[in-house]
Amino acid sequence: MKGQNSEKSKLKSSGKISKKKLLIFKISAVILALVFIVLLEMILRIAGYGSDFSLFTDAENKPGYIYMNPNISDKYFFGTNNATTGYRELFKAEKDSTTKRIFMLGASTGIGYPYLKNGSFHRWLQYAMNENFPEENIEIINLSLTAINSYTLRDFGKELVKYEPDVVLIYAGHNEYYGALGVGSVNSLGGYPSLVNFALQIREYRLVQLISNGIGKVQSLFRAEKQEEETLMKKMVAEQAIPLNSETYSDGIDQFRYNIENLLKNLDKSEIPVFLSTIASNEKDIRPFISDSTSIENSAIEYFQKAKKAYSETKYQEAKTNFIKAKELDMLRFRAPSEINEIIRSFDTYDHVHVVDTEANFTENSPHLSIGNELLVEHVHPNLKGYSLIAYNFYKALEKNNVLELKWQNSWSLEDLRERMPITELDSLQGAYEVMMLKQGWPYYEKLDFDSSNLSQPQKIAGRLALRKISWEEAMEALYGYYYQNQDFESALKVSEAITLEYPNEPQFYVKTGDLAAQINNFKKAVSLYKKAFKLGASVRIARKITVNLIKNDQFKEAIIYLEFIQKNDPRDIMSKKLRSDLISVSKDSVANRKLKLAEIYYQVGQDSRAKKLLDEFLQTNPTNTEAENLLKKL
Template structure:
């Protein structure tokens, strides 16, 4: 028995030691994680680093969200070149009946080089506001320059809890050189698993601490070892030559396909309509950046024929040039420059179909992949057929239709991928029509704004157009457009040009420049241009009633009554006020719309802070409504028409009185009452 007890005791001791060792091992394994967790908690406690969530509460606007300025740091390895987006507001508690639209993409999507009201989503916003004036719109552009489908996928995942009614997407040109692109300087680029792991780790403050420490160490290197005056565009490029069909080329296609598939699947499962545009880039008017020379051993005839073709072009002999380049292409058909020359030569001969074929091939063969290959448009078409809630916006077809010979060039594109103002308007039209077709909004025929009306009315200022032109001129003087030393030859001959130049090169802000213009226009009595500035501010600050009210005032001065009503109604919807209600009442009477005037008169009576005697005015208005009912049945009743004119005259509504006096005199030219009233009005 004793031996048995001793044996039992020994077994228990061994088991106890094993349990202790297990606990020690577990603690040893967990200890580093506990330390890391403690450091992470401490860093968060002392607000070190950044929260990389997509939205934050707007600092100056309680009750509203905006894009987190630090959200891009999750995607850029180098914080110094990380870009920031817009600060467009939307309510934390979504109002019923609101149409909330988020926009995702890259530099084209945010409107480079114009930004602000030059971007396609502002053209769309302006048109939707006028087509559905009683609808509350929230169009929030979350795009960033220098990003690609990884950012689109990540942002899409985070915006779902914020009740989007639709998501608009334009992306694809940065798939190789945008942050985390397969040919970019990001070390983890090209490996989807590693990229997504890194994106998760960058949320941690301890990871941010380590990254900042490494950045400080690297900054101790002698100046000029990094960057060296390079543009952001150049600093993000690692592989300048990515041959068509190469493994890296295919990784870019796969990366885009997977990321956009994930994005559209997420949104489809959430039943959120997605409107995704195919990609547009210049085909002619831009020689390929890099033409990868073929192996002279494998293609011995190419080099000689190609050089002879260039010599023939230099001599102006297009017939010989065509023969030489066809011979070169017959030897090797994978040279971007050769295909571009053939496109030029066939276009000169008037064969736009052949020219377009060669131009498109030249773009796809360009070794420096700043333009998306045409295969990405095929990917988007296939994905839109895969998901019920994904709708393709065929911008490429629209741009081709609006281009000479159906070949996209500098009539719509500024350099390689960014549209000019006409191009951005056209891009917005594509989204507008596709959204309308899918029933996202209603466009009544009597209030729908046509594309021609949009082009005429959109409040684009001289600052917008000129600053964009200056930015593009500067861009074209740098790599990869021009590698030589080119001096700034921009001529500044007016105050407007000087302001635009300062905006382009960040010597002043867009808002400050517009304020200066606005002050000058007011001093000179140029109310039309002042009204354009105010309408531009409305687009920039669509949640602030004061801008709508001022825009309404200017349109009133210009006798644009319908537009004045539009802006005052928007101001009233955002912030109901006595003066705005009284103004709307007067404007509706000016249009002889007593029925629409009455609610605003009632509001003014109920909120009569000026203590005006408005009851007699209401009595006149009610009489007018009754008389108009009679006039509708008896349009030739002169007495009724005279009474309406008299009531309008008593109310001080000269326009309304003149309208009915004219009706009376048309039916009865010698009517004494109408003539007397007309005489009195001329004295006013």
């Protein structure tokens, strides 16, 4: 018996040891797998595989400056070749204490489609802020990307805080269904926002990118080759018909609410003011793309036709109601449903969120209540008039809440903005051509009705730009040359000033534009432009230009300040020293002598006609004054 018990004891002991070994083996296997994954990740990084998905990257030729990572959109379009790029707007990685920094988040409307560069509403806003507060350093950095939605906005928001924004502007909501990772898009991961956001989080790893790229290549083998020729608009759509209140429809609404709420909470924690805009879409002049043909009560076309009839009969409120109903029932979800704007307005309860009601403002500025082609070029993208209106809405919201702590003394009207903004003929023409080309394809299929037999030079330049045969910079240079050669200096000045908006950190563009403003006797604008160049890189050369134009504009006290800078940095400049002395003595001289002194000052800065007029007046009472006679001979 004892022997049997001893044997059993040994077997039990042996069993225990084998279980321990098994556990150790399992733990070791997990550790080895993790080590293998870590090593593979390190190897991929060392080999340079994959992309760094940091939001910003260093500017190559401008130390200390950064801009939006041009590869960032690859993070959201994985599994497709639809990634887009945005603006390359440089700003300092380390924010100056004097800088007021505004970030803007959005999609293609944020980009300014169909216009390039200055058509975007953030450029309209930038110009208004520059002109109203010339002494302030206000930067607006546009982080919009075409064909993205709230997933990208939420992800960007996590990184923004460390770059110390004073304000964040948001205009988004149309792409919840077909934007990258949207519930109806080609790279959808389903209607589970927390899962999608987790997938985005692990996209930072090169191993995940390797797997994702592999899946994408396999999928591409089964895609039609002609897809490459289709518009991005079509390539992004997987589920064309999404009925109102369907499961996919509800998933899109939930996705938007979840992501924007998360974004706002993150910014609210850091007490960053957010200006969140409602969005506008074309109600009146866009037929529903896909209508339910099985039921009249769910037929978008039926409501659209009712709306058109009511509109023609001047029953405008009835027309408005039916236009909106038609939009809501349109199963191709390119236009955001009204519920998106309801969600946006609900966030007004947050401490640091200010709702900018662009939809209501578009309605007020549309004839007879219904938003249409008066402000939009197709279903959701504004025309230049519409973009200026969005910019002005943000401008007035910034003024009303004054989160930037500015002195709003000479606030512009909407008419001021539209009149002064350096929008060129090229901007409007290129945008028109872009829309014409877009509407040839799905879902419009409109015939191109365009006569190219008798085009003006600006039309030819815009056409080449729209076809991507020349760059924006080349187009602007050609347009500038055309205007200058034809002595249309005002138009040339507008082109030159538009370039300064694209290159706000390059002093040479301000100087060139200032020179042209001075050439056409717009001394006030010349001074403003030279001062911007001087702020970027103070030099004696620019100080001289500022001084001359200040004197031409009779701003003598300020001219003395710049003359002192010249004297300090170039003591050999005798003319500037004398000019400073003359300006100081002007206020002390008698009225008669003041005329003589001013005549001499105007002569020194090339204002001969003004100098001669003062001399003639002076010589009437002092006909034998030798100094005056000598100056008159010089003139």
